[in-house]
Structure formats: C-alpha cells, structure tokens
Amino acid sequence: MKGISFVLPAVLVFATTTAFAMLPDPLPKAPEPIDAVLRLQIFLDGKLFGPGKLDGRPGEFTTKALNRYQRAQGFAETPLEGHTLDLSNITQLYTTYTIKEEDLKFVGDLPSQPSAQSKKKYLPYDSLLEFLTERFHCAPELLEFINLPMKMSRLKPGDTVRVPNVEPFLIEELTPIASLPENPDYLARVIKIDTREKILDLYDGEKILASLPITPGSGYLATPPGTWRIVGITQMPTFRWDKSVLDYGVRSENYYNLPIGPNNPVGVMWIGLSKPGIGVHGTNQPQTIGRSASHGCMRTANWDVVRLTKMITKGMTVVIEGPKPTPRPVYVERSTPQPPPPPPPQRRRGLFDWLFK
Known part of the structure; x- marks a missing residue:
C-alpha cells in the first residue's frame, strides 16, 4: 500500500505539471503559434477529429475536437490546458515543401462574380499561398509567420517553404466522379450533426470514429433538423448558382453553372441527402468554417470532407439536430385607401331660382 500511495501522487503531479506547462502565460501575440497547441492540433487532425484550420492557437474547435477524441477513447473530458494525451508520436511540428512547376496548374485567375466564373472550365486557387494553406490544413497567417x-x-516554383507536418491534401488526385462506389460495410454507421455546436460526428454504434467542424445554415435558411439518408456522393461536383435558391430556397430561371475546382462553392465533394437541395460538402472558404453561416447546407474544409467520404457510404443515416428554419414574415399587400370623392359642385342660384322657389 505504501508503494501505491507513493507512486499515485507522483503521476498526478507529473500530469498536472505537463498540463499547466502547455499554455504560456501570457500567450504570445497572434499569429505566433504555441508549440504545445500546434502539436495537439496536428495529432487530432491526423485522427480526423478536426480542430479546424491549424494555427497553433487555443480555440473553440480545438477544445471540441479534444473532448470528442477523449470521449471516443473512454478518457475523461478536460479543458485544453488539462489534457494528458500522449503526443510523443508527433516528433516534428514542421516539414518542408518545395513548390513544383506542375502545382501552377491548380493556381490561376479567379473571377469574383458567378457570371464570370461560369465561363471558365476550372475554378482554381487564386494564389500559391491558398494552394499551400489547403494542402497543409492551416491558416495563412501561420504560414506567413513560420x-x-x-x-x-511572391512564391514561385523552386521555393521551399516550411509547413505543418500533416498528411497533405492532394488536389491533383481528385477527378470528377458522379457517384462514389457504395460500401455495404459502412451502412450501419450514422452521421450526427449538431447545428448549435457546429459539429459533425461519425458514429459506429456508440463509438465516435471522426468529428469535424462545420458551417450550418441559420435563420430563414437554417439547416433542417430531422433524420435523412445519404442519396449520393459526388467527387469534384459542378454547382448550379441560383440566387433565388440561395436566398429563398426557390429555383429560378436566372442561374449559372459553375465548373469544378477547389474554389467551387461546394468545394471538391458533395454528399447529397434525401432532403432535396441539402447536403454536406466542401468549401472555397475553409478559413471561415464554424464562424459564419451557410445557405442551409453543411460545409466543411476540403481536406476534411475528402477523408470523411472514405468512411461513409450512400444509404447511411444522417441525423441533424438544431433549430428549425425561422419562418419568413408574410407580407400582405394592402390596398391604398382612396380619398373620398369631391362633393358635387353647387349651382349658383340665378334670378328665376328665387322667383320660383
């Protein structure tokens, strides 16, 4: 018993010291990364418990990813500064990448208006910086700082840059596939989405297999709660841009067909649901995931959605929890009240009127 009473406090002291040493006080000025936080983010990202963009800074989605991973492993959930996960397998925070000539095939002119985008054959990255941030799952500010x-x-082919040490997102390996093959082994799995938490969880029975931050709809265009099915998964989709659909959920004849590419509004993957017009998809704005609103669908980073599609299949159940769309106010057109007709003009009385009154 003496041995046990001696060892246990020593373990607790070690764990506490490790946890409190994780976050410096005060925090360095943004965007300087905190090594311990970046190490945890890289670890969680590799397990597909997405902390969002890698930036080496404490935040909401890093904590949510940590807690879901702890839950999946049967550990007690803790705040960021209290975790005791073994991160020893993350031996290097950074690696290097040399920009290749062929990388330029995915970078080019990107018009801002849908009318101009519809005339292109491909919607590329608008810079090598954007290409690198998506390839290595990170914030542009982090790349610029490190x-x-x-x-x-001013990046160009031949330049070698320092990048986070993660499995790279390979845009060059993605080709258009109208419907990815079904995998019967995954049919019993369930995607659960909490639009209030802005989190997508993939379950196999009671176990969480993956967890990703998302941007759901809100207000009039809130993501519809309910139980749905996956009706198809498209790789490198095109997109029918219709302002009436985006704003009101009603199709119009005024639309543009936007081509494939990483800057397509639905990114590089579309997971269609049995609720018409609603799906889980990639995005052309990964830096805003969880921090803005969509037009009803659920978008997540391209680097996350590609890995997610390797763990799901057509026919799976998707359960969405959250507030229903806010009913739009009904405007009743009121008729403009008409002014009363003017009184008939009075005839001046003449001499004979008085005589024959």
Whole structure:
C-alpha cells in the first residue's frame, strides 16, 4: 500500500505539471503559434477529429475536437490546458515543401462574380499561398509567420517553404466522379450533426470514429433538423448558382453553372441527402468554417470532407439536430385607401331660382 500511495501522487503531479506547462502565460501575440497547441492540433487532425484550420492557437474547435477524441477513447473530458494525451508520436511540428512547376496548374485567375466564373472550365486557387494553406490544413497567417522573412505573395516554383507536418491534401488526385462506389460495410454507421455546436460526428454504434467542424445554415435558411439518408456522393461536383435558391430556397430561371475546382462553392465533394437541395460538402472558404453561416447546407474544409467520404457510404443515416428554419414574415399587400370623392359642385342660384322657389 505504501508503494501505491507513493507512486499515485507522483503521476498526478507529473500530469498536472505537463498540463499547466502547455499554455504560456501570457500567450504570445497572434499569429505566433504555441508549440504545445500546434502539436495537439496536428495529432487530432491526423485522427480526423478536426480542430479546424491549424494555427497553433487555443480555440473553440480545438477544445471540441479534444473532448470528442477523449470521449471516443473512454478518457475523461478536460479543458485544453488539462489534457494528458500522449503526443510523443508527433516528433516534428514542421516539414518542408518545395513548390513544383506542375502545382501552377491548380493556381490561376479567379473571377469574383458567378457570371464570370461560369465561363471558365476550372475554378482554381487564386494564389500559391491558398494552394499551400489547403494542402497543409492551416491558416495563412501561420504560414506567413513560420516562413519569415519570405514573402508568401511572391512564391514561385523552386521555393521551399516550411509547413505543418500533416498528411497533405492532394488536389491533383481528385477527378470528377458522379457517384462514389457504395460500401455495404459502412451502412450501419450514422452521421450526427449538431447545428448549435457546429459539429459533425461519425458514429459506429456508440463509438465516435471522426468529428469535424462545420458551417450550418441559420435563420430563414437554417439547416433542417430531422433524420435523412445519404442519396449520393459526388467527387469534384459542378454547382448550379441560383440566387433565388440561395436566398429563398426557390429555383429560378436566372442561374449559372459553375465548373469544378477547389474554389467551387461546394468545394471538391458533395454528399447529397434525401432532403432535396441539402447536403454536406466542401468549401472555397475553409478559413471561415464554424464562424459564419451557410445557405442551409453543411460545409466543411476540403481536406476534411475528402477523408470523411472514405468512411461513409450512400444509404447511411444522417441525423441533424438544431433549430428549425425561422419562418419568413408574410407580407400582405394592402390596398391604398382612396380619398373620398369631391362633393358635387353647387349651382349658383340665378334670378328665376328665387322667383320660383
């Protein structure tokens, strides 16, 4: 018993010291990454418990990813500064990447208006910096900081940059596939989405297999709660841009067909649900995941949705929880009240009127 009473406090002291050493006080000025936080983010990202963009800073989605991973492993959930996960397998925070000539095939002119985008054959990255941030799942501010004094706006083939040590997102491996093959082994799995938490969880029975931050709809265009099915998964989809659908959920004849590419509004994957017009998809704005609103669908980072599609299949159940769309106010057109007719003009009385009154 003496041995046990001696060892246990020692373990607790070690764990507490490790936890409190994780977050410096005060925090360094943004965007300087905190090594311990970045190490945890890289670890969670590799397990597909997405902390969102890697930036080496504490935040909401890093904590949510940590807690869901702890729950999946049967550990007690803790705040960020209290975790005791073994991260020893993350031996390097950074690696290097040399920009290749062929990378330029995915970078080019990107018009801002749908009318101009519809005339292109491909919607590319607008810069090598955007190409790198998506490839290595990170914030542009992180790349800019860790590569000082290199100018990220002047990158060119042959340049070697420092990047987070994660499995890279390979845009060059994605080709258009109208419907990904079904996998019967995954049919019993369930996707559960909490639009209030802005989180998508993939379950196999009671076990969480993956967890990703999402951007759901809100207000009039809130993501519809309910139980749905996956009706198809499309790789490198096109997109029918219709302002009436985006704003009111009603199709119009005024639309544009936007081509494939990483800057397509639905990114590189579309997971269609049995609720018409609603799906889980990629995005052309990964830096805003969880911090803005969609037009009813659920978008997540391209690097996350591609990995998710390897764990799901057509026919699976998707359960969405959250507030229903806010009813739009009904405007009743009121008729404009008409002014009363003017009184008939009075005839002046003449001499004979008085005589014959």
